[in-house]
């Protein structure tokens with residue numbers, strides 16, 4: 001195996017994987033090598049461009065911390081996160097569609113009784129959120145757990161405010177005996193994903209903006225049902241058709257209705273996919 005060239009290298013690398021004990025790993029790595037090599041051949045990748053790509057990935061690593069995950073952002077803006085969601089959450093008609101998880105969920109958010117206000121000091125216009133969790137057969141899902149999080153009027157999640165030591169605009173609720181939930185929060189606003197790092201520079205170089213349309217995040221869990229990771233989007237948002245991370249689905253768009261007292265009301269019902277018994 002000598003004198004490998006641009007045509008024979010790919011086969012040589014794949015042959016080196018032949019003894020891999022994990023068949024799935026081998027399948028994934030074979031395909032990755034195949035596509036990477038084809039990509040390099042297709043664009044006639046120069047050494048300077050390859051060095052630039054390595055420098056970019058190195059910078060993604062350096063800026064990544066417990067608070068900042070640049071590789072997830074990269075996957076998001078390349079559409080890979082949403083593609084993975086689409087591949088893994090094909091559901092029967094009528095089920096609420098899934099969308100991207102994003103980097104701003106926090107494990108162990110505060111638990112609140114139904115009706116509580118999760119804003120907890122977050123800046124924003126008050127908003128009431130309510131709805132029902134059902135199964136695809138129409139049955140209510142009593143006791144479904146709803147983990148909710150959103151950004152504030154400045155377009156920032158609580159974890160993006162340096163020094164803030166308590167949860168804001170996030171919390172966990174348990175639906176009542178008929179699957180119903182309601183809570184208070186603040187009006188969801190569009191926001192820019194973190195773009196002060198390499199991924200932001202990439203977006204700029206590509207002539208792309210970093211904005212996401214206004215949304216509320218939900219992670220809904222109930223025994224016997226597939227866990228649902230989704231958003232509810234605001235119908236009047238200017239970024240619905242150009243979400244920086246490609247997460248919008250028509251079925252997840254709702255009306256945030258202005259109320260006489262200046263607050264807003266949004267109602268949304270979730271439909272969960274039962275997992276087969278056994």
Ligand code: BEZ
Nearest residue numbers: 076100102103104193245
């Ligand atoms: C979010 O919706 O929180 C989010 C998703 C992807 C990238 C950045 C933020």
Ligand code: FE
Nearest residue numbers: 102151215217
């Ligand atoms: Fe978000």
